[in-house]
C-alpha cells in the first residue's frame with residue numbers, strides 16, 4: 511500500500527513537471543499596461559505558437575518588425591491595438607517606397623498562420639481627423655506581409671485602419687480567409703484611403719469569404735500582382751475591385767496578369783469592377799492580361815464596370831501619348847444589380863488599339879430609373895452583351 515502510494519506520487523510529480531507549465535514553444539501573452547510590442551516581438555521570435563488570449567488587449571506603441579520568421583502560429587483571440595500616437599508613428603512607422611506608404615507592422619518569412627477570431631485595431635479616428643486638416647500626414651497600414659510565403663490569415667477582424675488595412679508586398683502563396691474589415695468615422699471626417707487589400711509584386715494570392723466596409727478600394731491589384739483569386743467578398747462603401755492604377759512611373763514595367771474575382775457583392779460603391787492605366791508623356795508601361803470579373807452583384811454603384819486607359823490624362827494628351835499599358839483578354843461575366851445613376855458601363859481605351867479581346871457577357875445592371883447609359887471608346891467589345899454598347903468610336 512505504502513509502496514504503491516509512493517509510486518503513484520512519484521508518477522504524479524513526473525507528470526506535473528512535464529505538463530504543469532506549457533511547452534516552451536507555446537507562449538501566451540498578457541497585457542502589461544504599457545507598450546506590449548517588445549514582448550510580442552520576442553515571443554514571436556522564441557515561440558512557435560503565440561496566443562493573445564480572449565479578453566486581453568495588447569497595446570502596440572512601437573513598430574513591429576517581424577520579418578524572416580518561419581513556422582509560426584499567431585492566435586489572436588483577444589485584441590491587438592495600435593496606439594493613436596501620431597507624433598511617434600510619424601517618422602517611426604516603417605517606410606514603404608511604393609506609393610509613399612508607411613506601416614505599423616511588417617510580417618514576413620515562411621509558413622506563418624495568423625488566426626484566432628480576435629481583432630486588430632488601428633485606432634484610426636485620430637488619423638481620420640488629423641488627415642482632414644493635413645493631407646501630407648503619412649498614415650500607417652495595419653498589416654504588411656513583406657517577403658512572406660505560405661502565409662494564411664484567417665478568422666480575424668480588422669477595424670479602423672488609419673490608411674490601407676493590408677498590403678502584400680513581395681509575397682507568394684498567401685491566403686486570407688474569413689476576414690471582417692470595418693472602418694468607420696465617428697466625426698464628420700472621412701475614412702480616406704482605407705483600402706482593404708493592395709497586392710504588389712506578389713504571386714499566388716487568394717482573398718476569400720470576407721466582409722469589407724471601407725472608404726477606398728475593396729481590393730486593388732497593383733504592379734506585378736499575378737495569379738490572384740478573389741472569391742466570395744461583400745464590399746460596402748468602397749471604390750471597388752480595381753486593377754491599377756498602372757503605368758504611372760517612368761521606366762517601370764507594371765504587369766497584372768491572371769486575376770479572377772468571382773462572387774462579389776458590391777454595395778454603395780464608387781466602382782464595381784475597374785481597370786485603370788495611365789497615359790500621357792513621361793509615364794510607365796506594362797500589361798494587364800487575363801483578368802476576369804465574374805458574378806458581381808452590385809447595388810447603388812456609380813460606375814459598375816470601368817476601363818479607363820487614359821487615367822489622369824486629358825483627351826488631347828491621351829491622343830498624343832496613348833497608354834503603354836496594354837489591356838488584353840478581359841472578361842466581365844455575369845454582372846448584375848443596380849447602378850446609382852444612368853451610367854452602367856464605361857469602357858474607355860486609349861487611341862491606337864491598346865485594348866484587345868475585351869468581353870462582356872450576361873450583363874444586366876440597370877439604373878434605379880430611366881434608361882441605362884453604356885459608353886465606350888477605342889475598343890472592340892465582344893461577348894453576348896456587346897450589342898448593348900453603342901458603336902464604339904475609334905479615334906486612333
Ligand SMILES: *[C@@H]1O[C@H](CO)[C@@H](O)[C@H](O)[C@H]1NC(C)=O
Pocket residue numbers: 575576577578604
Ligand atoms: C527588420 O529586421 C531584420 C532583421 O531581423 C532586418 O534585417 C531588417 O532591416 C529590419 N527591417 C526594417 C525595415 O527595419
Ligand SMILES: *[C@@H]1O[C@H](CO)[C@@H](O)[C@H](O)[C@H]1NC(C)=O
Pocket residue numbers: 600644645646647648
Ligand atoms: C502635417 O504632417 C506632416 C507629416 O507628418 C508634418 O511634417 C507637418 O508638420 C504637419 N503639418 C501640420 C500643419 O501639422
Ligand SMILES: *[C@@H]1O[C@H](CO)[C@@H](O)[C@H](O)[C@H]1NC(C)=O
Pocket residue numbers: 626627628664665666667688690
Ligand atoms: C470567421 O471568423 C469569425 C471571427 O472573426 C468567427 O467567429 C467565425 O466563426 C469564422 N467563420 C468561420 C466559417 O470559420
Ligand SMILES: *[C@@H]1O[C@H](CO)[C@@H](O)[C@H](O)[C@H]1NC(C)=O
Pocket residue numbers: 660661682683684685714
Ligand atoms: C499557391 O498557394 C497555395 C496556398 O498557399 C498553395 O497551396 C499552392 O500550392 C500554391 N500554388 C502554386 C502554383 O505554388
Ligand SMILES: *[C@@H]1O[C@H](CO)[C@@H](O)[C@H](O)[C@H]1NC(C)=O
Pocket residue numbers: 723746747778
Ligand atoms: C454601407 O455603406 C454605407 C455608405 O457608405 C453606410 O452608410 C452603411 O452604414 C454601410 N453599411 C454597413 C453594414 O456597414
Ligand SMILES: *[C@@H]1O[C@H](CO)[C@@H](O)[C@H](O)[C@H]1NC(C)=O
Pocket residue numbers: 711733734762763764765
Ligand atoms: C514586374 O515584373 C517584370 C517582369 O518580371 C519586371 O521587369 C518589372 O520590373 C516588374 N515591375 C515592378 C514594378 O516590380
Ligand SMILES: *[C@@H]1O[C@H](CO)[C@@H](O)[C@H](O)[C@H]1NC(C)=O
Pocket residue numbers: 737738767768769770800
Ligand atoms: C487566366 O488566369 C486564371 C487564374 O486567374 C488561370 O486559371 C488561367 O489559366 C489563365 N488563363 C490563361 C490563358 O493564361
Ligand SMILES: *[C@@H]1O[C@H](CO)[C@@H](O)[C@H](O)[C@H]1NC(C)=O
Pocket residue numbers: 736737767768
Ligand atoms: C498566367 O497563367 C498562365 C496559364 O497558367 C501561365 O502560363 C502564365 O505564366 C501565367 N502568367 C504569370 C505572369 O504568372
Ligand SMILES: *[C@@H]1O[C@H](CO)[C@@H](O)[C@H](O)[C@H]1NC(C)=O
Pocket residue numbers: 862863864865866888889890904
Ligand atoms: C476593331 O476591329 C477592327 C477590325 O478587326 C480593327 O480594324 C480595329 O483596329 C479595331 N479597333 C480597335 C480599337 O481595336
